Amino acid sequence: MFKYLVLSFVVVISLIYEIYGETGIVEDNGSSKYIIEGRIFPLSDYQTSNTNWQSATRVHVNGGQHIGFVKRDGSFIVNNVQSGSYVVEVLHPDYTFEPVRVEINSKGKFRARKVNHIQTSLVTQVPYPLKIKALGKTRYFQVREQWHITDVLFNPMIMMMVCPLLLIMVLPKLMNDPETKKDLEQIQEMTKFEMTEVSDMVSNYLAGNSVGSKEGAPKERDSNKKGQKFRKRPVVKD
Template identity: 65%
Template sequence: MLRFEHSIAIFVCIIANVFCALNSVEEDVGTGKYVIEGRVFPADDQDLSTWQVDTRIHVNGGEYIGFIKDDGSFTIYNVPTGSYVVEIVNPDYMYEPIRVEINSKGKYRARKVNYIQTSQVIQVPYPLRMKAITKFRYFQMREQWRLTDFLFNPMVIMMVLPLLLIMILPKMMNDPETKEDLKQISNMAKMSELPEMSEMFTSLFSGGAATKANVKAKQIKKRQ
C-alpha cells in the first residue's frame, strides 16, 4: 500500500513538472522570449572531474551566462529575438564560437563566426554541438641545445668556410682535369676580349673615308 501511494505521488509530481514546463514555454513564446540550446563535448584528454565546474557559456560576451549539465547540455532562457554569439569559456581548452540568429517567428539559424569575411555564411546544425579546438598553452617550452644550432651559427660558418677553401683549393689546382678547364676558361676570356672582324673592318673603312674627306677639305681651302 505504501509503495502504491509512493508511486502515485511520484506520478503526480512528474505531471506537475510537465505542466509547469509547458506553461513556461508558452509564456516565453507569448512574450517573445526564446531559449538557446546546445551541448558541449569535452576533449579526449580533458579532466572530467573539474570540466563541468570550469566551463561556462557566454552569450554576447557575458550578457547571458549559462552552465552545463552532467551530460554537457546547456540551455539559456529568456533570450529575445536577435543575433547572438555563443562562446564556451574554459581555462584549458578553446572552443569555436557560433552565432545564433532568432527571427520574429521563432526560427533559429546557427552559423560559424567569421570576423574577417562577415558576408561568408557557413551554417551549422542546431541545437548546437560544440567541441574543443585546441588546448591553451600558457607557457613556452624551453629550447634545448642542439648540434645543428652550433653548426649553422653564422660565426662558425664564417670561421669554417675559409679553412675549407684553403684545404680544398690547392688539391683542386693540382688536378690535371681542373687545370685544363681553367686553361679553357682563360682562353675563352681572351677570345672574348678580342674585337670582332666586322668591327675592325668598319672602323678601318670609316677611318679611311674620314681622312680622305679631311684632305679634300684642306686642298679646297688652299685653292681659295
C-alpha cells in the same frame, strides 16, 4: 502624377528602412522566453576523459547576460532568452571553442551562424541545436628559444672561420700525397687551358669582327697554334 506618387512612396519607405538598419531581424521586446540548447564535444584526450571538465565549463550568452552550465553528457541549456541576436561562447580555461551567433526571431525560429564581425550580414549557417566542438588546447605560452648546436655551426661567421681552418690543415696533407698531386696538376692544366681558350676566343672574335674576313686564314692558323698551346708557349700574334 502616378510616377510622382511612386517616387514619394519610395522616399518614405527608404526612410523607414534606414531607421531599422541593415539587420534582417526586427527586434521586439516580446515577453516570450526561449531556450538555447546545444551540446559540447570536447577533445578526446587524456585530460578531458579524467577530470570533470563539465564543471569548469560555462556557456556565456552575450558576455554573461545569460549563463548556461554543462551537464555530464555535454549538453547545455540557457533559459529565459528573449528574441533577438546573441553570441554564444563556450568557456573553459584550457580549451578554445568557436563562438556562434544565434538569432531567434519573433516567431520563435532559431538560426545559428558563424560569428563574423567584419561582414556582419554574411551568413554561414551552422546546425541548430548547437554542436560545438573544441578547436584545440589553448596555447598560452611561448616556447623558450632553445640553444641548439646547429645555431653555432651554421652561423656564417663561424663557418667562415672554421672551413678555411679545416682547408688549411687538410690540404697540405693532401698535397703531400704524390698521386693526388698528379691528378691536381692535370685538372689545373685543363681548366687553365679552357680558361685562356675562352678569353682568347672572345678577344679574337671581337678583334676578328672589326678586321673582317681577312682574318679568316689567320684564324685557322691560330686554331692550329691553339692545338700546340699545351706546350706552354705563349702564342705570339704575327
